Amino acid sequence: MTMLKIENLRIDIATQNGTLHAVRGVDLEVEKGEVVGIVGESGCGKSLTAMGLLGLLPRSAQRSADRIRFLERDLTKASVAELRGIRGNRIGMIFQDPMTALNPSYTIGDQLTEGYLHHRKTARKEAVERAIYLLNRTGITAARSRLSQYPHQLSGGLRQRIVIAMALMCEPDLIIADEPTTALDVTVQAQILRLIKDIQAEMAAGVIIITHDLGVVAQMADRVAVMYAGEVVEAGPTHSIFAAPQHPYTIGLLSCMPDAARRGRLGQIPGVVPSLIGERKGCAFRTRCPHATQPCRADIAIHRRAGGHSWRCTIPDQTANTRKS
Amino acid sequence: MKTHSLLSVSRVRKTYSVKQGLFGGRLPLHALSDVSFHIDEGEAVGLVGESGCGKSTLAKILLGLLEPSAGDVMISGQDLRRVRPSQRARLVQPVFQDPYSSLNPRKRVARIVGLPLELAGMSRDERQRRVMEILDHVGLPRHAANAYPSQLSGGQRQRVAIARALISRPRVLICDEPTSALDVSVQSQILNLLQDLRSEFNLSLLIVSHDLSVIRHMADRVVVMYLGRVVEEADTSSLFESALHPYTKALLSANLSTHPGSGLPMIDAKWDFPNPIAPPTGCPFHPRCSIAVQRCSTERPDLAQYGGQHCACHLAG
Ligand SMILES: Nc1ncnc2c1ncn2[C@@H]1O[C@H](COP(=O)(O)OP(=O)(O)OP(=O)(O)O)[C@@H](O)[C@H]1O
Ligand SMILES: Nc1ncnc2c1ncn2[C@@H]1O[C@H](COP(=O)(O)OP(=O)(O)OP(=O)(O)O)[C@@H](O)[C@H]1O
Ligand code: SF4
Ligand SMILES: [Mg+2]
Ligand SMILES: [Mg+2]
Numbered sequence: 001m002t003m004l005k006i007e008n009l010r011i012d013i014a015t016q017n018g019t020l021h022a023v024r025g026v027d028l029e030v031e032k033g034e035v036v037g038i039v040g041e042s043g044c045g046k047s048l049t050a051m052g053l054l055g056l057l058p059r060s061a062q063r064s065a066d067r068i069r070f071l072e073r074d075l076t077k078a079s080v081a082e083l084r085g086i087r088g089n090r091i092g093m094i095f096q097d098p099m100t101a102l103n104p105s106y107t108i109g110d111q112l113t114e115g116y117l118h119h120r121k122t123a124r125k126e127a128v129e130r131a132i133y134l135l136n137r138t139g140i141t142a143a144r145s146r147l148s149q150y151p152h153q154l155s156g157g158l159r160q161r162i163v164i165a166m167a168l169m170c171e172p173d174l175i176i177a178d179e180p181t182t183a184l185d186v187t188v189q190a191q192i193l194r195l196i197k198d199i200q201a202e203m204a205a206g207v208i209i210i211t212h213d214l215g216v217v218a219q220m221a222d223r224v225a226v227m228y229a230g231e232v233v234e235a236g237p238t239h240s241i242f243a244a245p246q247h248p249y250t251i252g253l254l255s256c257m258p259d260a261a262r263r264g265r266l267g268q269i270p271g272v273v274p275s276l277i278g279e280r281k282g283c284a285f286r287t288r289c290p291h292a293t294q295p296c297r298a299d300i301a302i303h304r305r306a307g308g309h310s311w312r313c314t315i316p317d318q319t320a321n322t323r324k325s
Numbered sequence: 326m327k328t329h330s331l332l333s334v335s336r337v338r339k340t341y342s343v344k345q346g347l348f349g350g351r352l353p354l355h356a357l358s359d360v361s362f363h364i365d366e367g368e369a370v371g372l373v374g375e376s377g378c379g380k381s382t383l384a385k386i387l388l389g390l391l392e393p394s395a396g397d398v399m400i401s402g403q404d405l406r407r408v409r410p411s412q413r414a415r416l417v418q419p420v421f422q423d424p425y426s427s428l429n430p431r432k433r434v435a436r437i438v439g440l441p442l443e444l445a446g447m448s449r450d451e452r453q454r455r456v457m458e459i460l461d462h463v464g465l466p467r468h469a470a471n472a473y474p475s476q477l478s479g480g481q482r483q484r485v486a487i488a489r490a491l492i493s494r495p496r497v498l499i500c501d502e503p504t505s506a507l508d509v510s511v512q513s514q515i516l517n518l519l520q521d522l523r524s525e526f527n528l529s530l531l532i533v534s535h536d537l538s539v540i541r542h543m544a545d546r547v548v549v550m551y552l553g554r555v556v557e558e559a560d561t562s563s564l565f566e567s568a569l570h571p572y573t574k575a576l577l578s579a580n581l582s583t584h585p586g587s588g589l590p591m592i593d594a595k596w597d598f599p600n601p602i603a604p605p606t607g608c609p610f611h612p613r614c615s616i617a618v619q620r621c622s623t624e625r626p627d628l629a630q631y632g633g634q635h636c637a638c639h640l641a642g
């Protein structure tokens with residue numbers, strides 16, 4: 001069952017130099033119980049896409065979309081109050097920096113139970129029990145005594161586990177995790193990712209995980225959307241994206257990764273990301289693409305293959321150019 | 326007799342004094358305890374370990390930017406403290422993580438890169454020539470010379486930082502997380518550049534990183550630190566193929582493969598990083614170690630040799 005379907009999401013931001021077209025027609029789907037990874041370079045619009053679906057955008061931003069269907073509702077038509085009812089309740093969020101989600105002047109217990117009490121209108125005792133259950137699930141010892149602690153008394157890894165518990169309090173249908181482990185040490189990262197994956201499978205929740213770490217998507221995601229300059233340039237099942245990438249940007253990105261099996265020089269993507277201020281036509285990657293030709297300046301058709309692998313490029317099949325792996 | 330290493334530290338300690346809470350007194354924090362370590366001519370050494378284990382502290386000591394509390398730092402056979410700053414600049418240079426904050430935003434690139442030569446009293450023309458030459462080497466277009474750092478991309482700024490380090494023609498570059506702030510596609514450009522420069526100038530490198538795939542790609546030899554101590558040291562292939570220390574093993578298993586389906590690792594190590602102000606007795610890793618025995622909590626293991634590897638664990642070998 002498709003639980004989330006974003007169609008043609010656009011986000012424009014007014015800046016001093018003109019309008020920045022930060023998100024340019026993104027389509028994204030999440031099935032029930034599925035983990036979807038969004039990868040791409042810094043500034044390509046990953047966070048805005050995720051925040052945009054909930055209408056959590058800076059004042060200078062303007063959102064439009066044909067439809068954002070979440071469960072049975074169209075979020076483009078939802079009122080502010082309705083969106084607030086969904087946020088933290090049906091959709092849980094985990095950010096890179098746990099301190100953006102935690103308030104330094106409230107205890108862990110208050111913060112964990114607040115949303116639950118608000119959305120569920122239950123007795124405090126029940127909320128506290130659920131909080132303790134989730135803290136235990138996230139591997140936090142002496143959970144009950146943590147409830148009276150403040151965020152600054154805890155390590156970064158512990159704080160992130162508390163944010164995860166907080167996102168899960170109301171058993172959300174969808175979890176949005178924006179770089180959830182980027183600030184953590186690798187040993188803690190692996191443990192947090194496993195935790196997210198286990199709980200997600202248990203609750204059959206959908207997950208959108210945003211990351212620039214290709215190892216994280218390779219091991220976490222069922223499907224991947226690769227973004228470049230505000231567009232999804234390629235999307236599909238994780239194994240086909242890694243084994244047979246089709247968009248030249250995806251191919252370039254994968255070749256840049258240090259890999260024990262391939263010593264020697266790393267792949268490079270020459271040039272820099274284009275400015276997204278003002279209108280642009282054609283493929284945004286053409287200024288850096290080794291295969292760019294005249295047709296790349298016009299509108300680009302989307303190729304679709306069985307299994308749900310799609311990409312936006314004038315070249316219908318890149319298999320010949322794909323790295324050997 | 327073995328000729329001396331290019332850069333070495335022996336039994337170095339560094340203790341910071343840190344304030345406890347709002348009203349608490351000051352307590353010593355042992356950022357480095359008895360660290361010995363060397364970089365040989367032309368060698369690339371990787372330094373890994375978790376946040377707070379003392380990597381940057383060691384890097385700053387090697388650069389002469391920080392005085393050790395005890396122990397010696399030797400460069401080219403001389404005590405680093407006795408080497409004049411101008412001479413030190415020709416031996417060892419830094420490349421830091423954050424190209425945004427390590428460059429003066431009010432100066433143009435040519436000025437930033439040429440400053441060491443200006444201080445050494447070199448003529449304008451000669452400076453100009455050397456700056457252009459080094460910009461070519463690091464792959465910056467010549468017009469970048471007139472740009473301000475804010476007008477450059479992250480990768481270009483890191484190239485400026487490398488150019489500034491190279492202009493004094495040092496023998497060693499100390500790179501502290503040189504690509505951690507950069508995207509993968511920019512990281513690969515910088516790593517390729519460092520490899521090229523290494524063979525071109527016979528440079529020695531210290532690469533500090535928490536990313537094991539970067540270390541594996543770049544280093545000939547790897548030093549693993551935990552809570553201010555070296556816990557393992559080995560040449561790169563031995564370390565990745567047959568790590569000895571339980572912490573190194575945990576680090577290696579935590580590294581996520583980019584081949585889908587390998588799965589998320591089961592990490593043996595327990596979660597929580599200890600408080601560096603009150604480090605565990607015995608082996609610093611024992612509270613997180615899955616194979617620890619009684620002895621591990623009371624007796625500190627020394628760094629001992631096992632074949633070509635060094636490891637500080639009671640149960641190694
Ligand atoms: N409040 C804002 N004002 C102006 N521009 C913004 C604002 N927020 C985001 N942008 C711009 O929109 C673009 C997309 O930003 P977004 O945060 O979605 O990127 P991202 O893919 O999440 O990047 P990162 O990997 O660095 O988090 C960027 O160019 C960014 O500079
Ligand atoms: N100026 C300082 N005053 C007090 N304590 C410090 C100072 N600098 C570092 N420390 C402490 O010394 C220890 C080692 O810090 P260091 O910066 O060397 O670690 P690191 O391994 O580079 O970590 P990271 O991976 O986070 O960069 C840490 O516990 C840190 O909090
Ligand atoms: S000495 Fe003991 S505690 Fe330390 S790593 Fe070895 S087995 Fe583990
Ligand atoms: Mg982001
Ligand atoms: Mg550091």
